[in-house]
Amino acid sequence: MTSRKLLIVDDDKVAMKNLEQLLKREGYAVTATQSGGNALALLEKQPFDLMLSELRMDKVDGMQLLKRCRESHPDTAVILIAGHATLESAVEAMKLGAFHYLAKPYRQDDVRELVAAALEKNRLKRESRTLREKVAGYQDKVRIITQDGHMQHLLEMARQVAPTDCNILITGESGTGKELFARYLHHHSRREPGPFVAVNSGAFNEELLANELFGHVKGAFTGAHADKKGLLEAASGGTLFLDEITEMSPAMQVKLLRVIQEKEVLPLGATSPVKVDVRFIAATNRDVQEMVKQGGFRQDLYFRLNVVNLHIPALSARKEDVPLLAHHFLLKHAALMGKDVTELDAGALDLLRAYDFPGNVRELENIIERGVALTTGRGIEAAQLPDDLRELSIRTFRKKKGRLLTLEEQEQDYINWVLQEAGGNQTLAAQMLGIDRVSLWRKLKRYEVEKA
Numbered sequence: 001m002t003s004r005k006l007l008i009v010d011d012d013k014v015a016m017k018n019l020e021q022l023l024k025r026e027g028y029a030v031t032a033t034q035s036g037g038n039a040l041a042l043l044e045k046q047p048f049d050l051m052l053s054e055l056r057m058d059k060v061d062g063m064q065l066l067k068r069c070r071e072s073h074p075d076t077a078v079i080l081i082a083g084h085a086t087l088e089s090a091v092e093a094m095k096l097g098a099f100h101y102l103a104k105p106y107r108q109d110d111v112r113e114l115v116a117a118a119l120e121k122n123r124l125k126r127e128s129r130t131l132r133e134k135v136a137g138y139q140d141k142v143r144i145i146t147q148d149g150h151m152q153h154l155l156e157m158a159r160q161v162a163p164t165d166c167n168i169l170i171t172g173e174s175g176t177g178k179e180l181f182a183r184y185l186h187h188h189s190r191r192e193p194g195p196f197v198a199v200n201s202g203a204f205n206e207e208l209l210a211n212e213l214f215g216h217v218k219g220a221f222t223g224a225h226a227d228k229k230g231l232l233e234a235a236s237g238g239t240l241f242l243d244e245i246t247e248m249s250p251a252m253q254v255k256l257l258r259v260i261q262e263k264e265v266l267p268l269g270a271t272s273p274v275k276v277d278v279r280f281i282a283a284t285n286r287d288v289q290e291m292v293k294q295g296g297f298r299q300d301l302y303f304r305l306n307v308v309n310l311h312i313p314a315l316s317a318r319k320e321d322v323p324l325l326a327h328h329f330l331l332k333h334a335a336l337m338g339k340d341v342t343e344l345d346a347g348a349l350d351l352l353r354a355y356d357f358p359g360n361v362r363e364l365e366n367i368i369e370r371g372v373a374l375t376t377g378r379g380i381e382a383a384q385l386p387d388d389l390r391e392l393s394i395r396t397f398r399k400k401k402g403r404l405l406t407l408e409e410q411e412q413d414y415i416n417w418v419l420q421e422a423g424g425n426q427t428l429a430a431q432m433l434g435i436d437r438v439s440l441w442r443k444l445k446r447y448e449v450e451k452a
């Protein structure tokens with residue numbers, strides 16, 4: 001590690017030299033000057049982690065240096081040292097953002113400790129800022145985190161089809177990352193500089209959805225006081241993401257099909273259509289093929305949208321992504337909350353691994369976000385995970401061996417678990433199980449025999 005850079009300013013030469021030697025012995029890279037004006041010039045030239053300055057000096061004094069640092073060099077911490085300390089100047093220094101105000105004569109140990117503390121605080125501040133910047137950075141860059149082979153294959157396929165203009169249907173359970181994939185596709189397409197517009201087809205009734213998608217002209221209906229551009233037009237040159245596509249009414253399906261075929265829209269009340277250049281990405285967590293068979297979704301529209309299908313597997317089918325995603329979300333939310341949380345302890349990870357995540361990645365993210373909010377330490381522990389996750393993990397545990405357990409195996413596992421919960425106390429465990437102590441004892445005896 002490169003040494004931390006310190007700047008010492010004191011017009012009293014002896015005091016300056018003493019401090020310089022003391023801090024050089026600590027291994028810091030120290031620059032010392034007797035003039036405040038010179039200190040200003042040095043601050044402009046190179047970054048310092050910390051400045052220690054005498055308060056009272058001719059021309060440029062310590063208070064002015066402090067102000068300058070706070071205004072122009074926020075990464076430089078400041079400790080003011082006062083030969084003639086007054087309560088007033090101390091208060092002002094702290095108000096202006098000094099890390100500390102030290103009166104002469106000082107103890108060398110105090111200086112050492114103060115300098116170390118100021119540098120550490122600065123480091124943490126910088127670290128959480130870079131984390132925050134990183135998170136902000138990759139939020140718009142669209143990163144899909146995975147180490148699963150099938151997912152890697154999907155990403156590869158996504159990158160291949162992204163630059164083509166063909167429509168894509170993304171399927172997968174709720175929370176698997178369908179919208180994220182849609183953004184990823186847009187990001188890797190030639191339409192990237194253009195808009196990415198998302199619309200949830202299930203969130204509106206038919207009339208409102210038509211108004212959203214197609215827009216209207218002034219006077220098209222009472223209340224239409226001005227022209228309103230529809231989302232199809234707004235997405236022109238870019239990508240329109242149609243979420244929950246199966247929620248569209250039959251009439252809307254027909255209208256959408258026409259737009260895809262004709263590449264033009266007719267806003268409500270308009271007399272001539274508007275050309276649009278849109279790439280469609282649709283998503284659903286339902287079985288569209290089955291819906292087509294049942295007549296719930298138009299087959300022609302399905303074919304138009306489903307030129308390429310990307311099916312995103314449930315999180316429970318790619319368990320090795322769980323720890324990876326958990327850490328990713330941990331850093332993300334720690335940075336967003338400005339907390340110094342970096343660890344997931346082994347117990348918490350075990351619980352996460354055993355859990356089935358019916359809500360997929362979104363559920364995992366919520367769980368981690370909550371854990372980060374709850375923890376007071378540097379890590380998340382099992383205790384900070386939701387109760388139902390702890391309970392549900394018992395259920396998943398029962399089918400751990402790749403096949404379903406027999407009733408007896410199930411019973412054995414359950415008894416062992418209850419015994420653990422009862423702290424090994426058989427009488428208590430029997431009570432919890434609703435059987436008498438002797439029956440419990442017999443069962444345990446039998447399992448032991450089977451094991452042997």
Ligand SMILES: Nc1ncnc2c1ncn2[C@@H]1O[C@H](COP(=O)(O)OP(=O)(O)OP(=O)(O)O)[C@@H](O)[C@H]1O
Pocket residue numbers: 143144145146172173174175176177178179180181285325361362365
């Ligand atoms: N592989 C991944 N890497 C990083 N973040 C992910 C990943 N998968 C999902 N996410 C995040 O999980 C959250 C849910 O993803 P998204 O909204 O894309 O899911 P969805 O399939 O559209 O869900 P729904 O069906 O409920 O609308 C988002 O915050 C998304 O950024």
Ligand SMILES: [Mg+2]
Pocket residue numbers: 178179243
């Ligand atoms: Mg979604």
